[in-house]
Amino acid sequence: MVHQRRKSDREAVSEDDCLCAISWLKLNMAQGFVIVDxxxxxxxxxxxxxxxxxxxxxxxxxxxxxxxxxxxxxRYWFPCVSSISTPGGADT
Structure with a gap:
């Protein structure tokens, strides 16, 4: 899908590259919201x-x-990695 979206002949992007980028975004930048900049x-x-x-x-x-x-x-939000713990221990 990444190759199709790029619409140009750039350096090949492997599945590992994509997984690494998503993981990095999810763990390091997805604390709250993220902007393209x-x-x-x-x-x-x-x-x-x-x-x-x-x-x-x-x-x-x-x-x-x-x-x-x-x-x-x-702004981009990542609800799949964000949770708010309540004093009772339930996540919302």
Missing amino acids: DVERRLSWTTGCAIDAFDTLLDEGLAMIDDGHKDGIR
């Missing part, structure tokens, strides 16, 4: 690469889009 800066990724990664996570149901901010910056 964060991924570009922290991972030295291009805008296209960051958006491709987010689109894949959205397609898989692992992320949600939040466009409701006055600054117009899209």
Whole structure:
């Protein structure tokens, strides 16, 4: 799917590359919300690469889009890795 979305002949992307990128995003950047600029800066990724990664996570149901901010910056949330513990111990 990554190769199809890129629509150009770039360096091959292996399944391990994709799993590593998703894992890195999930564990290191998915604490709250993430914006494309964060991924570009922290991972030295291009805008296209960051958006491709987010689109894949959205397609898989692992992320949600939040466009409701006055600054117009899209935020990506990862409810699949975020939980809030209550004093009773139940996750919400």
